[in-house]
Amino acid sequence: MHTSSVSHKARPRTLEPKRNQVSLAETSPATAKAQSKDVLESPSFRLWERPRNLPTSSETKPWNLSIKNNNMPRNVLAQQTPYRAATIEFFAKPLSTVSWIPLAEEARNRHLDNHNSLLAIGSCLGDGGDWIRLVRLQVSEIDGKSEEEASTELSLNTVTTTRVGDVISSFCPYNSLSSNSPTNNVLLFYGTLQGQVCGLELSLEEPERSARRLSCKLSSPYVPNEAIVGLTQLPFWNQLVAATNLGNLRIYQVSNQLESLSLVESSDAFEREISEPVSFTDICTVSETMLAVSGITGSVCCFDIRSSFKESQRLSIGASGISCTCVCVDSGQPNYIFAGTSQGELVAWDRRIVRESQAPLFRIAAHHGRVSRVGVSPVWNPGVAFTSGKNDCQVLSWDFASAAQMETTFGRRYKDAYSCWEANIQKEQVRNIARDSVFSLNDMDLHPTAPLVAYVSSSSSLNVVCL
Numbered sequence: 341m342h343t344s345s346v347s348h349k350a351r352p353r354t355l356e357p358k359r360n361q362v363s364l365a366e367t368s369p370a371t372a373k374a375q376s377k378d379v380l381e382s383p384s385f386r387l388w389e390r391p392r393n394l395p396t397s398s399e400t401k402p403w404n405l406s407i408k409n410n411n412m413p414r415n416v417l418a419q420q421t422p423y424r425a426a427t428i429e430f431f432a433k434p435l436s437t438v439s440w441i442p443l444a445e446e447a448r449n450r451h452l453d454n455h456n457s458l459l460a461i462g463s464c465l466g467d468g469g470d471w472i473r474l475v476r477l478q479v480s481e482i483d484g485k486s487e488e489e490a491s492t493e494l495s496l497n498t499v500t501t502t503r504v505g506d507v508i509s510s511f512c513p514y515n516s517l518s519s520n521s522p523t524n525n526v527l528l529f530y531g532t533l534q535g536q537v538c539g540l541e542l543s544l545e546e547p548e549r550s551a552r553r554l555s556c557k558l559s560s561p562y563v564p565n566e567a568i569v570g571l572t573q574l575p576f577w578n579q580l581v582a583a584t585n586l587g588n589l590r591i592y593q594v595s596n597q598l599e600s601l602s603l604v605e606s607s608d609a610f611e612r613e614i615s616e617p618v619s620f621t622d623i624c625t626v627s628e629t630m631l632a633v634s635g636i637t638g639s640v641c642c643f644d645i646r647s648s649f650k651e652s653q654r655l656s657i658g659a660s661g662i663s664c665t666c667v668c669v670d671s672g673q674p675n676y677i678f679a680g681t682s683q684g685e686l687v688a689w690d691r692r693i694v695r696e697s698q699a700p701l702f703r704i705a706a707h708h709g710r711v712s713r714v715g716v717s718p719v720w721n722p723g724v725a726f727t728s729g730k731n732d733c734q735v736l737s738w739d740f741a742s743a744a745q746m747e748t749t750f751g752r753r754y755k756d757a758y759s760c761w762e763a764n765i766q767k768e769q770v771r772n773i774a775r776d777s778v779f780s781l782n783d784m785d786l787h788p789t790a791p792l793v794a795y796v797s798s799s800s801s802l803n804v805v806c807l
Contacts, residue, residue, distance in 0.1 A: 425806040426775040427494035431473070435796035436464030436782045439511035441474070441526055442789075455479040457787060458499070459794055460528055461802055462508025464782070470507055472530065474499040474542050477792070477804055492806055500542055502551045506532040512571035512580060514539070514594065529554075529580055529601075531568025537582050537592055539601055554594075554601045563588075570623035572631065574645070581645070583623040583633050589649055622666045626674050634664035634679050642677075642691070655689040657681065658699055665710050672718030676701075676761050678725060680711025686727050686738065688761055701762065706770075708732040713784040713795075720791045721807070723760040728784035728795055735784060735795055735805070739769040773805050 441458040457477045463470040480493045514527040526542045539554030563586060570583040580592040580601075593602050622634045630652070631643045638660070642653040655677055657664070664679040664687070679687045684707030689700045707729030715726045723741025728734070744760035773793060774781075780798035787793070791807040 423773050423805045423807050425492035425494050427496060427804050429496040429802045431800045433463035433465040434798040434800050435461050435802060437462040437508050437511050438783050438785050438794050438796045439513055440785055440787050441513050442515060460511055461796055464507045466507050468505055469503060470505060471501050471503045472540060473501045494804055494806060502540055506534050509533050509568050510571045512573055514573060515575055529571060531571050531582055533567040535566040535568060535584060537568060569621055572623050572625045576628045581631060583620040585619055587619050621664060624668050626669050632667050632669060632677055634667035636663035638662045638664060640664055640667050640677055640679055653691060655694055657687055666714050668714050668716055670716045670718055678714050678716060680714045680727055682710050684709055684711055684729060706736055707734060712782055715786045717786040719789050726786060728781050730781055733774060733778050733781040734772045735774040737771050737773055738765060740765055743769045775803055775805055
């Protein structure tokens with residue numbers, strides 16, 4: 341019996357009408373789609389507030405809801421389990437940001453073993469007492485009588501807490517290539533909703549010791565309502581780049597001794613050579629000289645830092661009224677750029693073949709409302725993308741590698757190992773790995789080397805999933 345498959349790849353130079361798109365998150369026809377405001381678009385909307393018009397019908401269920409049936413074979417139940425282990429920890433304040441801390445090899449051998457990792461979380465209550473907390477994750481393998489009975493346990497323990505006062509909007513763990521960097525400390529930079537970029541040096545040996553702060557006095561005048569929406573690192577230059585919601589880019593220089601933070605260049609939106617002004621929403625590093633910045637105009641701008649932030653390429657969705665809310669790159673193949681949208685879509689481009697007015701590689705409707713984060717980990721799960729939905733509170737994994745293997749079986753060949761992103765993914769290759777019911781999922785981060793996914797929410801919860 342022939343079974344037809346539905347392709348989610350957008351046609352070249354055209355975009356399918358929204359009513360013809362196949363959504364991977366089904367809702368009842370009578371339920372209106374949630375329309376939520378962004379915290380940076382509306383100053384009166386807080387990160388921890390739940391939109392009042394979210395669908396709350398008990399009949400609305402995600403398509404990939406696990407249904408356990410005693411009559412099912414045991415191997416089918418095993419395939420439906422979206423993770424090996426998971427844990428959750430609640431804190432006193434709603435959380436806005438999470439980031440794994442990659443440690444130098446010397447510090448890892450001294451303070452952590454292969455079954456431990458560090459991550460940082462930031463709060464967003466806005467009462468003047470917000471903090472950054474360093475948390476240690478311990479992974480324990482419990483042996484069973486057989487491989488099927490063996491299990492994995494996760495536990496979270498707070499290492500240190502540092503009060504910063506302002507709402508944390510973005511994190512950037514700093515990886516120094518200098519041999520003078522201390523091995524017993526963690527250097528973490530963060531951006532705030534007040535437009536500031538600061539750094540904290542956290543001690544692993546003396547958790548109770550006050551963190552050393554690295555702050556920078558802005559050389560440019562203070563701009564009201566300007567917030568840092570993204571931070572990224574240029575490791576070979578010892579520099580940080582910050583993007584703001586008003587379309588400005590700033591470069592900060594970190595000294596070799598990691599003792600100072602200075603603003604070396606500021607590129608305002610009206611001074612930069614771009615085709616049209618863009619209010620930024622996120623930023624990531626494509627290469628040692630290239631940056632990708634997402635904007636509310638539904639596009640991703642690529643900038644070359646060697647030419648004073650001159651725009652070298654613009655990747656557009658090709659639809660009006662849709663903004664790109666987050667952006668990331670496949671570090672294994674930086675020609676592929678991924679973005680999430682305000683309408684819950686996952687979008688991708690191949691920078692080598694994209695042309696003006698041409699549709700992206702694909703647009704997939706997945707989440708209800710805004711995509712809060714998109715990520716790709718080429719190390720422990722190559723060919724798999726992850727997205728988190730702010731309103732529907734789902735974390736979806738997109739297994740393009742499996743979709744590419746299926747198409748190769750039927751005779752289609754790919755030009756390189758990374759072109760699996762061109763495969764037509766189906767529902768069978770998409771899973772929801774979110775463990776607990778939360779509201780307003782604000783951020784997600786992938787561990788750089790281990791199959792671990794962390795996400796935080798406005799319900800004051802930190803969730804870690806081991807795949």
